[in-house]
Amino acid sequence: MLTYTVQEDGLTIDQLLQTKWKLGKKLIHELRMQKAVTDQDGELLQWKLPQQKGNVLNFKWEAESSKYLPSDQIPLYVAYEDDYILIVSKPRGVATHPNEQGQNHTLMNTVSHYLQSKGHQYGEHVHRIDEGTKGLVVVAKNPIVKGMLDRMIEQKEIVRTYEAIVEGQMKSNHGTIRAAIGTDRHHPTRRRVSPSGQLAITHYEVVGRDEQFTKVHAILETGRTHQIRVHLAHLGHPIVGDDLYGAKKSPTKTYELHAFKVQFKHPITGQMIIAEDKR
Structure with a gap:
């Protein structure tokens, strides 16, 4: 209800x-x-x-239940929750949602287990993040709120901020990357900057430096696959550990990208919600 x-x-x-x-x-x-x-x-x-x-x-209505197989195999960190919305943190190496029938090792399987334990049969993510990226994912707890949050994503009313550590010293302290992104015909999963690709815009700000690395906060204006990874590599500063886009391989086989903050005006209460991943 x-x-x-x-x-x-x-x-x-x-x-x-x-x-x-x-x-x-x-x-x-x-x-x-x-x-x-x-x-x-x-x-x-x-x-x-x-x-x-x-x-x-x-x-109050009979709504369709979510179809994820409930599983408690992944620890769940809740950054925010109310009657309508759940914001949780996805670990690195975990997919946001299943890509095939019977899959139960994803974030949404864990979210489904959590919600069902509290008497909820519905929970759907309104965006996703790459398997190798850790951080916050917004989940709607009923179809009405899902529809409202979907519209807010389309109209860029939900601001997601990422933190990346990149190789080398970035010259500018802040800027906007406008470079279309398309598929790479030489690799099944890699993306690349391409004039024939989809419009992609990333805003960034440098928040820390040392001799070898730069720490950057980035906000997506568009939501293309691998957008931040592709754009930063395009500038000559791939994310640390992201060997798919030209960085040195990491011993842990992970890369340093974290969706650490999300903020938006609550579609029901009108309050400003600011959630941060403090893990």
Whole structure:
């Protein structure tokens, strides 16, 4: 169930779902057919009737459960949680979600186990990070919030900050990398800067230096596969340990990229959420 307090006079339920929350037509149809919206006394509400500020709307419906096989094989670090959203930290070497049927060693298998232990049957990630990257992943705890967070990702309203340690001394203390990224026909998983690729924009700021390495904070304006890895390597400063993009091999076979912070305005409460991975 989801509870929402109306924030402005005159807004109808139709307008709330379609215009303000921008939910998909299929989900809106399901809510309508299941008569999912009631007031705080449990009375059904008319969707075209203007609501008053302060009115409490309850959304209760039979939602499809998530299909991940629950597993507790991966330790779960929770950076933030409320009734609607879960933000967890993915370890290096773990995939965000299964890529084949029966797979149960991913972050979302662990998230599913955690949520089911608390009585939730739904949990879906709204973005992912590379298997070799550690850090924060945002999970929606019901389909309505999932639709809202999906829109926020598309409109760049969820800011994710990464920390990378790169080889060498970067010349500029800050900058923006605008370089399209496409597939590399010589390698099945590698990406490369290519004029025929997809637009990719990364903003970066140097936050630390020593003789051999530079520590950088990076924010994605677009979300291409391996974007930060490709862009920093394109500048001549691959991420430490990222031998796929030209860095020296690491003894641990890992690379130094951490999605350490995420911030956004909560789609339900309107509060600013700032979560950091302190591991």
